[in-house]
Amino acid sequence: MEVLILAVLVGLAIAAVRVRDLLTATAILGAYSLMMALLWCTMNALDVGFTEAAVGAGISTVLMLAAIGRIGRREGGPSRMPLLRLPLLSMRQRVERAEELEEGQGRAGAWGAVLVCALVGGLLLYGTADMPRVGRQDSPANRKDDPATPANEASISQRYLDESPHDVGPNNVVTSVLGDYRGYDTMGETCVIFTAALCVLMLLRQAMPRTGGRRRRDGDA
Amino acid sequence: MRDLLQHLWTHYHYVIYIALMLIGLYAVLAKGNLVKKVIGLNLLQTAVFLFYLSIGHKTGGTVPVLWEGKPDAIPYENPLPHVLMLTAIVVGVSITAVALALIVRIKAAYGTVEEGEILALDEADGQGGS
Numbered sequence: 001m002e003v004l005i006l007a008v009l010v011g012l013a014i015a016a017v018r019v020r021d022l023l024t025a026t027a028i029l030g031a032y033s034l035m036m037a038l039l040w041c042t043m044n045a046l047d048v049g050f051t052e053a054a055v056g057a058g059i060s061t062v063l064m065l066a067a068i069g070r071i072g073r074r075e076g077g078p079s080r081m082p083l084l085r086l087p088l089l090s091m092r093q094r095v096e097r098a099e100e101l102e103e104g105q106g107r108a109g110a111w112g113a114v115l116v117c118a119l120v121g122g123l124l125l126y127g128t129a130d131m132p133r134v135g136r137q138d139s140p141a142n143r144k145d146d147p148a149t150p151a152n153e154a155s156i157s158q159r160y161l162d163e164s165p166h167d168v169g170p171n172n173v174v175t176s177v178l179g180d181y182r183g184y185d186t187m188g189e190t191c192v193i194f195t196a197a198l199c200v201l202m203l204l205r206q207a208m209p210r211t212g213g214r215r216r217r218d219g220d221a
Numbered sequence: 222m223r224d225l226l227q228h229l230w231t232h233y234h235y236v237i238y239i240a241l242m243l244i245g246l247y248a249v250l251a252k253g254n255l256v257k258k259v260i261g262l263n264l265l266q267t268a269v270f271l272f273y274l275s276i277g278h279k280t281g282g283t284v285p286v287l288w289e290g291k292p293d294a295i296p297y298e299n300p301l302p303h304v305l306m307l308t309a310i311v312v313g314v315s316i317t318a319v320a321l322a323l324i325v326r327i328k329a330a331y332g333t334v335e336e337g338e339i340l341a342l343d344e345a346d347g348q349g350g351s
């Protein structure tokens with residue numbers, strides 16, 4: 001079952017990268033996120049699976065669709081409307097130059113990327129030599145006691161599981177850790193979301209008048 | 222060589238995680254379209270989340286929600302990677318949102334979201350100015 005989902009994930013990832021139509025790529029990315037959420041639920045990570053299904057497959061896809069609605073869905077075939085404002089000769093030169101440059105760079109860039117990916121992949125595979133098999137209950141992250149301490153105290157994960165009913169309350173340990181033990185993490189995360197929202201607002205407020213928002217307001221007045 | 226193959230066979234999970242990560246990395250590096258780069262970034266970070274969750278996975282375990290009368294033979298899943306990845310997913314969506322907003326601005330300013338054309342336009346502008 002797990003192997004099947006992993007195979008589907010690899011297929012979807014390749015399809016999302018290869019397909020030329022951005023709208024299709026976004027749809028495939030949504031399917032990929034949903035598949036990933038399913039995999040995480042089979043791995044007993046329910047909270048993460050639900051969040052990925054709602055945020056990764058839901059909100060990300062909506063954001064992508066909104067952006068693609070503004071910039072067009074074709075990859076490699078951009079609309080050249082704004083260039084029409086430039087003098088005609090300059091436009092032709094610029095477009096030709098852009099096409100030349102992209103063809104040359106595209107091919108060289110692809111081979112460079114393959115080289116970098118092979119290098120990174122080789123190093124990562126080498127790094128798995130020291131990793132325990134997935135799913136072992138006595139792996140360093142999962143073992144109940146901490147061998148680094150002289151008294152073999154409980155590891156941090158085991159402590160969360162043992163103590164959270166008395167320390168915090170909820171039966172869901174993930175909730176306890178997220179909201180209490182690691183509450184500062186969650187506060188930092190909220191600050192990141194706030195900053196991101198501010199950035200998006202500042203960036204898009206300048207782009208607004210071009211989309212006809214102001215015109216509509218003038219018409220109302 | 223035989224050891225290597227056997228290692229890859231027993232650790233096939235990691236091979237697939239790395240493959241997923243590299244697909245995303247390739248899209249970020251090689252694709253000229255900026256939206257495609259964002260899609261690649263999403264693939265890459267999801268693969269990293271998957272790897273991180275696999276560290277805390279226990280075969281035959283159960284969801285880390287405490288319940289009375291659980292048999293001792295069934296362990297609870299390690300809750301710590303779950304919490305860290307919950308935070309990371311939300312941060313990832315924030316990154317996607319800011320990246321897409323920047324791309325919309327680039328489209329408004331340059332009229333294209335292809336990396337090569339943007340660089341060419343910049344170069345042409347630089348030559349015209351000097």
